[in-house]
Amino acid sequence: MEERTRVRGLTGLKALFHKELADHLRSRRFLILLLLIGGTGIASLYGAISGLSDVEDSNYLFLSLYTTSGNSIPSFMSFIALLGPIIGLALGFDAVNSERAGGTLNRLVAQPIYRDSIIIGKFLAGTAVIAAIIYTMGIGLGAVGVIVTGVKPSGEEVWRILVFLTFTVVYVAFWLAISIWFSVVCRHAATSALASIALWVFFAIFMSLVSNIIANAVYPVGDDYHAMINSYNNYTLNLGLNRISPYYLYSEAVSTIMNPTVRSVNIVTMDQLVGAVSGYLSLGQSLLLVWPHLTGLAALMLIAFGGSYIGFMRQEIRTN
Amino acid sequence: MKETYQNACADLPESVCKTIGGGTGMSENNRNVIEIAHLTKQYGDKRAVDDLNLSIRRGEVFGLLGPNGAGKTTTILMLLGLTEPTAGTALIEGLDCARHPLEVKSIVGYLPDNVGFYPDMTGRQNLRFTGQLNGLSGKELEERIDGLLERVGMTEAADRRAGTYSKGMRQRLGIADVLIKDPEIIIMDEPTLGIDPEGMRELLNLIRELSVEDGRTILISSHQLHQIQQVCDRVGIFVEGRLIASGTLSELEEQILKDGSYLLEVNVHPCDDKLLGMLSAQEGIEKIQKEGNTFLITSKQDIRGQLTKFLGEKEYTILHLHQRGGDLDEIYRRYFEKAGQNDERNDYEEKKKHGWKHGRKNARQGADRA
Numbered sequence: 001m002e003e004r005t006r007v008r009g010l011t012g013l014k015a016l017f018h019k020e021l022a023d024h025l026r027s028r029r030f031l032i033l034l035l036l037i038g039g040t041g042i043a044s045l046y047g048a049i050s051g052l053s054d055v056e057d058s059n060y061l062f063l064s065l066y067t068t069s070g071n072s073i074p075s076f077m078s079f080i081a082l083l084g085p086i087i088g089l090a091l092g093f094d095a096v097n098s099e100r101a102g103g104t105l106n107r108l109v110a111q112p113i114y115r116d117s118i119i120i121g122k123f124l125a126g127t128a129v130i131a132a133i134i135y136t137m138g139i140g141l142g143a144v145g146v147i148v149t150g151v152k153p154s155g156e157e158v159w160r161i162l163v164f165l166t167f168t169v170v171y172v173a174f175w176l177a178i179s180i181w182f183s184v185v186c187r188h189a190a191t192s193a194l195a196s197i198a199l200w201v202f203f204a205i206f207m208s209l210v211s212n213i214i215a216n217a218v219y220p221v222g223d224d225y226h227a228m229i230n231s232y233n234n235y236t237l238n239l240g241l242n243r244i245s246p247y248y249l250y251s252e253a254v255s256t257i258m259n260p261t262v263r264s265v266n267i268v269t270m271d272q273l274v275g276a277v278s279g280y281l282s283l284g285q286s287l288l289l290v291w292p293h294l295t296g297l298a299a300l301m302l303i304a305f306g307g308s309y310i311g312f313m314r315q316e317i318r319t320n
Numbered sequence: 321m322k323e324t325y326q327n328a329c330a331d332l333p334e335s336v337c338k339t340i341g342g343g344t345g346m347s348e349n350n351r352n353v354i355e356i357a358h359l360t361k362q363y364g365d366k367r368a369v370d371d372l373n374l375s376i377r378r379g380e381v382f383g384l385l386g387p388n389g390a391g392k393t394t395t396i397l398m399l400l401g402l403t404e405p406t407a408g409t410a411l412i413e414g415l416d417c418a419r420h421p422l423e424v425k426s427i428v429g430y431l432p433d434n435v436g437f438y439p440d441m442t443g444r445q446n447l448r449f450t451g452q453l454n455g456l457s458g459k460e461l462e463e464r465i466d467g468l469l470e471r472v473g474m475t476e477a478a479d480r481r482a483g484t485y486s487k488g489m490r491q492r493l494g495i496a497d498v499l500i501k502d503p504e505i506i507i508m509d510e511p512t513l514g515i516d517p518e519g520m521r522e523l524l525n526l527i528r529e530l531s532v533e534d535g536r537t538i539l540i541s542s543h544q545l546h547q548i549q550q551v552c553d554r555v556g557i558f559v560e561g562r563l564i565a566s567g568t569l570s571e572l573e574e575q576i577l578k579d580g581s582y583l584l585e586v587n588v589h590p591c592d593d594k595l596l597g598m599l600s601a602q603e604g605i606e607k608i609q610k611e612g613n614t615f616l617i618t619s620k621q622d623i624r625g626q627l628t629k630f631l632g633e634k635e636y637t638i639l640h641l642h643q644r645g646g647d648l649d650e651i652y653r654r655y656f657e658k659a660g661q662n663d664e665r666n667d668y669e670e671k672k673k674h675g676w677k678h679g680r681k682n683a684r685q686g687a688d689r690a
Contacts, residue, residue, distance in 0.1 A: 011452075011453075011455045012453050015449065015452035015453050016453070018452075019449050019452075023438075023440070026440070027440070102436040102437075102438070102439065103432065103434045103435055103436025104436045104437060104438055106430075106432035106435070106436075107430075107432060107435060107436065107437075107450070107494075107497065108453075109400075109402055110400055110402070110425060110428075110429075110430035110432070111425060111450060111453040111454060111501075112422045112423075112425040112426035112453070112454060112455075112501075113422075113453055114422070316403065317397060317402045317403065
């Protein structure tokens with residue numbers, strides 16, 4: 001009796017994590033995602049190799065495999081920035097509401113486990129699957145690149161790629177958390193899928209238009225006079241608004257990390273350029289440059305997960 | 321304990337309380353497994369559960385009866401610590417359900433209404449997952465799963481995907497799922513809903529078995545009276561968040577009859593309005609209703625003998641004569657009337673009266689209504 005009533009917090013979480021992981025890996029959804037990401041990976045590698053001859057800078061050639069576009073095929077980096085969210089959304093959009101609809105949530109919460117281990121288990125399992133996909137694809141792409149082109153990666157390049165992949169996992173996990181949040185709030189899986197896709201499309205496509213409109217309204221640059229006094233502020237505001245979008249934040253951060261020639265992410269005045277010696281940034285300096293981006297996106301991910309966590313914990317369990 | 325019951329039936333005539341209180345007094349040394357005191361749950365303006373007091377003894381099968389929306393599920397959720405009570409306490413084995421939900425849930429098995437399983441996993445995998453959540457593993461778990469599948473008759477279908485199961489199979493797997501943790505107390509929410517008669521018989525046998533052979537305490541919530549009266553030791557009638565009566569079937573029945581309204585069904589030939597007039601003039605008859613060819617006669621005492629003689633003298637042939645009462649359906653109806661539910665639920669009652677004559681059909685109607 002005493003042994004039975006002992007609190008078993010971690011046991012429940014472990015069992016839930018394993019079950020969710022097995023669910024994901026066995027599902028057709030996972031296979032489709034793998035094909036999608038695999039296909040884009042191969043396509044982007046093909047584009048990169050054909051565009052490689054046009055790369056002027058022969059240093060950091062290996063990184064160009066990830067960042068070069070050619071034959072009008074986007075680079076792996078921009079592909080992932082655009083399609084990565086799909087992985088997160090697909091894995092999470094029905095996390096909670098399908099359990100609710102299927103009557104399994106009732107059964108689950110009646111077991112002697114902490115209620116939060118249900119949602120933590122789902123998030124961790126989803127993130128594990130995301131990490132598996134991203135690292136496999138990223139490292140696999142590099143491996144194929146080595147074989148095909150014969151370009152050897154330097155130590156720093158390997159580190160840069162690992163930072164890039166890790167950050168991609170955080171980015172996709174953010175979208176996973178968002179879709180889990182929607183699955184807590186929305187009753188039907190279809191609603192939560194649509195809502196999270198809408199958010200993704202907004203950030204990926206419309207956010208830049210919206211921030212442009214706002215920036216132009218606040219700091220008009222219509223004629224020469226206004227352009228002269230307002231263009232600096234206009235650009236800064238535009239950039240600031242754009243950075244609200246996780247898509248932009250991520251793109252900016254990873255293009256800095258994967259491209260050692262990027263020396264600034266903000267507007268640079270002529271003053272600042274005077275006497276500057278052109279050269280590469282070390283990995284540490286690149287990281288420093290986008291550190292606010294990295295922490296910002298990690299914070300966004302935690303906020304999104306926190307939202308779904310609180311939403312789930314406060315929700316009534318009853319189905320009707 | 322007596323006090324608890326006094327509260328439970330504060331609105332009822334004293335005689336009821338006496339009956340019920342007396343019933344529990346006999347087994348005072350039997351410790352109560354579930355103790356609910358002044359439990360209240362408020363949703364906005366609506367009181368889902370209103371000052372509920374209830375004790376359930378070890379090893380008994382208790383039926384919580386009431387129409388949909390009476391607050392049965394809310395009560396159950398509070399017992400499991402899944403919903404916070406607005407006021408009052410619920411104790412299971414002396415543990416406060418709101419404060420120690422984990423300990424409570426490890427000794428209570430809960431079979432929700434419309435129990436669901438992960439459709440892509442087999443029945444066995446579903447059970448294994450529940451076992452793991454309860455900290456079981458390895459050989460012990462596998463043996464227990466095999467034993468339970470055997471017990472609920474699901475061995476054949478165990479390795480099929482749960483998505484292909486019928487409602488009855490899901491219900492049986494649900495019982496195996498509840499038993500995985502070897503609970504002392506089992507709570508079932510509407511277990512008989514939407515099950516065919518054969519499945520129902522098996523289910524009721526299983527419930528009996530769990531109570532008698534395993535000695536588990538079972539709490540069943542339902543609005544389907546016929547099924548419940550076959551297995552319950554005691555029932556509580558629950559309307560609009562209040563427990564308006566509780567006790568064994570015979571106690572409730574006795575109480576109803578003591579209240580002095582006998583209801584007699586009479587079917588005679590020829591069936592004419594003249595008889596209606598003559599009967600109304602008879603002594604002892606309070607009210608006569610005509611339903612089709614059947615007269616419903618309400619009286620203060622048993623007038624069967626008197627009536628037979630009277631009808632014989634007037635040369636009427638008695639085709640059907642039946643004293644209502646004695647089954648849960650009737651008891652249920654009477655208590656509703658008493659609780660002032662009658663007007664609101666005329667439609668409901670009408671259906672029930674109809675269903676009453678057709679026995680089995682009643683169950684089906686219950687399901688439709690749900």
